Amino acid sequence: MVTDVLQVLGIAGSLRRGSYNRALLRAAAELLPDGMTLEVFDLSPIPLYNADVEAEGFPAAVRSFRERIAAADALLIATPEYNYSIPGVLKNAIDWASRPPEPPLAKKPVAMMGASDGGFGTVRSQLNLRQVFVGTNMIPMQKPEVLVSRADQKIDSSGRLTDEKTRSAIRDFLAALAAWTRKQR
C-alpha cells in the first residue's frame, strides 16, 4: 500500500540480543526523515525453508513476514557479514519471501546497511546481497552506502549507536532512501 507517509520495513540479519546490526535499525528509527516510518520485523520465528512445508502452505511466521513486506513501501536490511557473505538467517527469510504466488519482494525498493566489529564494515556481505537482489528482482538503492566498521567502538553496551559521524551518515542515507523510494512510484 502506498500512502503519503513512506512505510519502511526493517530486517536485521542477526538474531543476537546484543546485535550491532539490530542497533543500527534502532538508530535508524531515531533518525528518520519526516514522512517515513520504520517497523522492524524479527526474523527469529521464521523456520528453515523446506519445499515440503511450503507445499502444505506458508507457516504463520512466513505469512506474516510476506504480508509486512507487501504492505511496506521499501525494505531496509541491516546485516552482518558471515564468512564474506550474508548470514543464513537473512538468506533463508529472503528465500521464503521470494516464492510465488505474488512474491512480495519483486520490484520492492530496498536499501542495506551493515556493521561489523572488523575493519571492512560488511562490504563483502553487502556485495553478495546485491547479487541476491537480482534474483528477487528488487530495486536496490546503490548509494550512499552505510558500512560500519569497528562497531564495538561505536555502539555502547546498552546497544546505542553513539558515534556521531555514523549517526549523521545514517540520517543522510535515510533521506536518500525516502527520495529513492518516491522516485520508484
Ligand SMILES: Cc1cc2nc3c(=O)[nH]c(=O)nc-3n(C[C@H](O)[C@H](O)[C@H](O)COP(=O)(O)O)c2cc1C
Ligand atoms: C559465523 C561467523 C562468521 C563471521 N564472518 C565474518 C566475516 O567474514 N567478516 C566480518 O567482518 N565479520 C565476520 N564475523 C564477525 C561478525 O561481523 C560479528 O560477529 C558481528 O558482530 C555480527 O553482527 P551482529 O553484531 O549484528 O550480531 C563472523 C561472525 C560469525 C558468527
